[in-house]
Amino acid sequence: MLHILFLFSLLFSAARGSVQDFCVADLTAPEGPAGYSCKKPAKVTVNDFVYSLSAAGNTSNIIKAAVTPAFAAQFPGLNGLGISMARLDLAPGGVVPMHTHPGATELLLVVQGTITTAFIDSASSVYLKTLKKGDIMVYPQGLLHFQVNAGGIPAIAFVSFSSSNPGLQILDFALFANSLPTPLVEKTTFLDEAQVKKLKAVLGGSG
Amino acid sequence: MLHILFLFSLLFSAARGSVQDFCVADLTAPEGPAGYSCKKPAKVTVNDFVYSLSAAGNTSNIIKAAVTPAFAAQFPGLNGLGISMARLDLAPGGVVPMHTHPGATELLLVVQGTITTAFIDSASSVYLKTLKKGDIMVYPQGLLHFQVNAGGIPAIAFVSFSSSNPGLQILDFALFANSLPTPLVEKTTFLDEAQVKKLKAVLGGSG
Amino acid sequence: MLHILFLFSLLFSAARGSVQDFCVADLTAPEGPAGYSCKKPAKVTVNDFVYSLSAAGNTSNIIKAAVTPAFAAQFPGLNGLGISMARLDLAPGGVVPMHTHPGATELLLVVQGTITTAFIDSASSVYLKTLKKGDIMVYPQGLLHFQVNAGGIPAIAFVSFSSSNPGLQILDFALFANSLPTPLVEKTTFLDEAQVKKLKAVLGGSG
Amino acid sequence: MLHILFLFSLLFSAARGSVQDFCVADLTAPEGPAGYSCKKPAKVTVNDFVYSLSAAGNTSNIIKAAVTPAFAAQFPGLNGLGISMARLDLAPGGVVPMHTHPGATELLLVVQGTITTAFIDSASSVYLKTLKKGDIMVYPQGLLHFQVNAGGIPAIAFVSFSSSNPGLQILDFALFANSLPTPLVEKTTFLDEAQVKKLKAVLGGSG
Amino acid sequence: MLHILFLFSLLFSAARGSVQDFCVADLTAPEGPAGYSCKKPAKVTVNDFVYSLSAAGNTSNIIKAAVTPAFAAQFPGLNGLGISMARLDLAPGGVVPMHTHPGATELLLVVQGTITTAFIDSASSVYLKTLKKGDIMVYPQGLLHFQVNAGGIPAIAFVSFSSSNPGLQILDFALFANSLPTPLVEKTTFLDEAQVKKLKAVLGGSG
Amino acid sequence: MLHILFLFSLLFSAARGSVQDFCVADLTAPEGPAGYSCKKPAKVTVNDFVYSLSAAGNTSNIIKAAVTPAFAAQFPGLNGLGISMARLDLAPGGVVPMHTHPGATELLLVVQGTITTAFIDSASSVYLKTLKKGDIMVYPQGLLHFQVNAGGIPAIAFVSFSSSNPGLQILDFALFANSLPTPLVEKTTFLDEAQVKKLKAVLGGSG
Structure with missing residues (x-):
């Protein structure tokens, strides 16, 4: 019986070998709208x-x-x-x-x-x-x-x-940590110019 | 032939009558995560x-x-x-x-x-x-x-x-047109207190 | 403060750099069921x-x-x-x-x-x-x-x-602008042979 | 042991009782974009x-x-x-x-x-x-x-x-089994007027 | 300015009031394939x-x-x-x-x-x-x-x-905590009859 | 008319040529979460x-x-x-x-x-x-x-x-046709050790 059931196991293997239960990202291969390409199943490990x-992030900031x-x-x-x-x-x-x-x-x-x-x-x-x-x-x-x-x-x-x-879009970085011109930030957020320039300075923005 | 083909038309109608090509919202019936309940097909018109x-919005603001x-x-x-x-x-x-x-x-x-x-x-x-x-x-x-x-x-x-x-989440309304306490707005946006209070006043916020 | 907050900006950058907010098509790379492969973010511009x-299509047809x-x-x-x-x-x-x-x-x-x-x-x-x-x-x-x-x-x-x-499937092109045999078009659309042949001729079909 | 494990079974039942493995249609309740409302689980049977x-459809048409x-x-x-x-x-x-x-x-x-x-x-x-x-x-x-x-x-x-x-959209029914005016059918399908009228007659259409 | 901007706020409110950012379950209303019906927004609170x-589950089992x-x-x-x-x-x-x-x-x-x-x-x-x-x-x-x-x-x-x-489908409950006949469990799992009967007894199953 | 309508056909072809009605798998190209890469449309045939x-599977097992x-x-x-x-x-x-x-x-x-x-x-x-x-x-x-x-x-x-x-996850293969240690199988399925070892032997498992 062992032998025969084992054969049966092989029989099913065609179906099982082709199944994609997961798609571990291969970060070096093309990425598409649904995510990264899959690593070859044979190379996947636990x-x-x-x-x-487990490591605490650095909060000295x-x-x-x-x-x-x-x-x-x-x-x-x-x-x-x-x-x-x-x-x-x-x-x-x-x-x-x-x-x-x-x-x-x-x-x-x-x-x-x-x-x-x-x-x-x-x-x-x-x-x-x-x-x-x-x-x-x-x-x-x-x-x-x-x-x-x-x-x-x-x-x-x-x-x-x-x-x-x-x-992850952090509001202050989106508004102040880039080159979006100060007048446009003012106009679209109603913030005062001084406020915008102050935060741009702090966050490394320009314009 | 007319007669027979017409019968055929009736034959197919069981399948066709049950089809949901669209789901016009019945705004008075329950709403779910996928949208509103459907209006009865018999009541749907073009x-x-x-x-x-076609009407321009009112820009006097x-x-x-x-x-x-x-x-x-x-x-x-x-x-x-x-x-x-x-x-x-x-x-x-x-x-x-x-x-x-x-x-x-x-x-x-x-x-x-x-x-x-x-x-x-x-x-x-x-x-x-x-x-x-x-x-x-x-x-x-x-x-x-x-x-x-x-x-x-x-x-x-x-x-x-x-x-x-x-x-539609308008940034200024989200930040200033409600009762989110000013100290929390300051702390989470780095805006100055005066700036926050000024915009809360303009947009009808409190706190 | 500028310095420290700027460091914080770098801290977040690991998360932010890996984010896929969009996937501009790279038409030269593999295409999948969800769409084209993504262009490298560094090469994406506005x-x-x-x-x-803005250009009107040519309606001289x-x-x-x-x-x-x-x-x-x-x-x-x-x-x-x-x-x-x-x-x-x-x-x-x-x-x-x-x-x-x-x-x-x-x-x-x-x-x-x-x-x-x-x-x-x-x-x-x-x-x-x-x-x-x-x-x-x-x-x-x-x-x-x-x-x-x-x-x-x-x-x-x-x-x-x-x-x-x-x-985009245009009905006349689907029916008449290819080699689908005339008898099959007739049989599956109930159109007369002459009608089928006439439109096949006009639209460049054969069969 | 029997007793204790059975208690465990009850313990899990809160989670299990609330699970929606399926949603058998209640055809009398509201329908939404994702389908019909669900029949109460207690009333569901195999x-x-x-x-x-198993029954052959009637092909005498x-x-x-x-x-x-x-x-x-x-x-x-x-x-x-x-x-x-x-x-x-x-x-x-x-x-x-x-x-x-x-x-x-x-x-x-x-x-x-x-x-x-x-x-x-x-x-x-x-x-x-x-x-x-x-x-x-x-x-x-x-x-x-x-x-x-x-x-x-x-x-x-x-x-x-x-x-x-x-x-299920059957082409001939869509084109000829309704009141879409013949001139519009002609103009949008390139079919001849006689052809359109003939099939409208056969399929019970008007216009 | 306060007055006018506040009017603007009202202007937008038609759009904002109709938006479904979430759909808190109303467990008493119909359920569909996409989930439960939504509680009225006016009744939703934090x-x-x-x-x-926070409470530990009872592990005395x-x-x-x-x-x-x-x-x-x-x-x-x-x-x-x-x-x-x-x-x-x-x-x-x-x-x-x-x-x-x-x-x-x-x-x-x-x-x-x-x-x-x-x-x-x-x-x-x-x-x-x-x-x-x-x-x-x-x-x-x-x-x-x-x-x-x-x-x-x-x-x-x-x-x-x-x-x-x-x-949540727990294997032992699926196999043994119901009335699925023992011969069918044996035949479809290759487990011995004694094993099946033993676990059915423990888990409250029959058959 | 033939000539002009044929030109029209070409006019539309830009849109039509770029359309992805299907994505026949190219099993040699990258696979992603949504499926395999697409074979080039020009190489796709019926x-x-x-x-x-049509072939019966081999049931001699x-x-x-x-x-x-x-x-x-x-x-x-x-x-x-x-x-x-x-x-x-x-x-x-x-x-x-x-x-x-x-x-x-x-x-x-x-x-x-x-x-x-x-x-x-x-x-x-x-x-x-x-x-x-x-x-x-x-x-x-x-x-x-x-x-x-x-x-x-x-x-x-x-x-x-x-x-x-x-x-396709076959229960017996998942439990017994691999190296999952027998004590873990016992502990997580409540099966007796002898039962586990017997089926591991039959299905080619170890541990």
Whole structure:
């Protein structure tokens, strides 16, 4: 019986060998709208599906915060699977400034400390909450949101995304960390010229 | 032959009567993640599929601009079909301020005048261009962008979206036209307190 | 502060540099079911996102009409973004003959003149309307439709599609501009042999 | 152990009871763009997932053919699952005339007899083949195609679709079985007036 | 200026009021293939978007493990957003037995302890790893996988899913906790009759 | 007129030549999450869209059954079109053992003999039925199911899938035909060690 059933195993193998259960990113091959090209199955190992977010990000910066992404570009096993993750470290007083993810909904989990956070919808309503350890909060796709450490100890959160390539547009960088001319920034944001020039200076923008 | 072929027509009708080629929104029935419930096919007429954007929006306002939407809520025939439209009117000096569409890519067509416009990507690169009549420009989903009248005459554009419900988040309204506390706005945008309070006053915000 | 915040900017750059906000088509690289391969981000400029449909199509032909497409193959910036456009020019008496778009819903905007148009659904119901400047009409995916100039002056319309690759199957070309044998055309369309042969001759078909 | 493990079973049941593995259509409740509302899980039985296509369609008609659909409207268990089926019966000389499925790709399987079939793509290329028992052929979404009995015995085929609601637009019915005015049919199809009037008469159309 | 800009705000409100940025589940209204019906926007509060997974599941059971779901049925704010979460508690010796999620990819994050885990692909290859705090692992959609506490202390993990309704099929419950006749289980799993009867008894199955 | 209309044909050809109605798999080029790269349209022929499942699979094996797949890897014309097929041959006493398709819903059609079949949902409910010729049954995506010949003659069925790459995970192969250590199999399935070792031996597994 062993022999015959084993033959049966071979019989099925044509179907099984051709199956694409996953598409681990080959970052050196062409990328398309649906994601990166797939690594050859024979070269895939368990390590393609494992990544570490154990290291705290460096919060020795002006915002006292760090975002460590595990998107498809960092964690190729996620490619095309519609999910990804990032780690947020917020020292006391830390802030992840106002931003959006153009391509994904975000689900945040607090694992240490307390975090005050909000998103704002198309009707300009604010959904504001202070979260504690074990709380989760969802930010619907593409809407502005932020996170602020609400306590005296470092806060840590892990955020999941509904895409392996969620994108990240930080408002201040979008407005001030490039060469978009100051008069256009003023005109399209109603900010004062002095304010625009001040933040352009801080963030390395020009114009 | 007439008779027999006509019978054949009836034969096929079981299949044809049950087909859902479209789902005109019944705005009074439940709405789900994929859109509104469908109006009964027997009540659908050609007028459900036609809408008018012939009227200029009223640009007698501080931004000298108007956006007239034809999304599923205004134009029920679009429901579930993955497309919608809006009309932009920009008087001389007019501006459609910095905004995003959380749920759609936008494709703009200039039909009168000239428009200076840009979008900014996740890497803070600016894609800036002055468009003239007949030019089209695409703004990838969820990214910040704006439009400014670049000439001395009224400009008109029509924008199409890759969703029947694209959303519209105007940056200034999201930041200043609600009760998000000023200290949180400051902390998450790096704007000065005076700047925040000034714009909250203008846009009817509090806090 | 400038220095430290600028460092923070670099900190985020790993995440931001890997983000795929768009996938401008590289027409020389492999194409997949979701669209063309992406051009390297470093080579993308604003001109990849801008295209011109300002030129009138040549209507000096038997149908007195022209269709100028701006699909992903002509306008690579659209690749994978789920939207595209085309310009219709209809001289007096002009007609865009009966056709379908196999892969997209169409949304038409009249910008000059008047256009009589209809689509037909799976139950053979006709949705017929004469549109004037500023009117928009939606044609659900895959259904037969046409446009006819309804006035004495040239008509112009711009049509948007819910795909960057909508397809275009013109009924007469599908039936008569190829080598599908006349007896098969007759048998599957109920058209008379003479009619089939006449149109095959006109449209360059054989068989 | 039995007792404790059984408790564990209850523990999991909160998660399991809330899961939507399927959404059997409740044809009396609201329908949306993604399909019909779901029947309550407690009322679902195996018979919701089983349907019979064992009965031959009635081919005593002018086309000597019959199409028996098993779409979501006939077979509610398919609702939302992205697949459906139909049975084709073709008596000798029978034909399923030129048609499209606006919302699905079709995969045909011949189980009896021989069938000559073709589809035509957007470039007007014809993909023509005579299929025998056990052959399968795929017709990409939205493209014109037909089936003709190529032998002296009844042919039977089963066609699968990539949607539970594929749609069915039969060319002759779309053109001639309604009130679309004859001059518009002529103008948009290049068919002669006599041809149009003849087929309108046969198919019960007017105008 | 305040007055005029405020008017502008009202001008935009037609567009903004109709936008569906989210669709918080109304669990009492009809459910469709894309998810639950939406709660009226006016009744939505921030609490619809927040949920707590702070409580440890009860691991006083034979598997010394607990799964606490936060799917759309428990956490209505997730409805239609393509993401959800669950908490895993594994006491020393605990195991989440072999299972699949028919509708989602899973991304696991270890926040305490060590976990030995594997998934098996269509080619029967095993991807086995022992994860420690801060490690993440992805399990592609629909494949068999399990988690086992690999240390002497309680382990905690949070798993995210690429759907708000991922499903959960636990192998032993599927095989043994129902009335599927023992001979059919034997025949389709190659398990011995005694083994099947033993596990049916433990899990409350019959037949 | 012939001449002019023919010119018109050329006019349209720019649009038509660039259209991607299908994407026949080029199995030698990169594969991505959405499927294989496309063969150049100029090299595509009707034979890319036709495949034969006329040959009975070899049922001279322990399960007296055979599965012959026509997925994208065997039948390249299906690539990206969201549908595929397989042939099941079940000799008397034959069984297709418990399995899942991680990426697709299955629709089974019996064309000869009788088949007893069931699927099991997330709540462990069993949907069991004996099907006869002409019956169809749908198995929602990712759920465990099996087929057993219920009569004294060979049974034949054709199964369609809602993906061109449905996957196939056979339970016994996943559990026993690899090197997953016996203690882990025991612990995660509650099977007895002897049972696990027996089936590992039969199926060629180790550990």
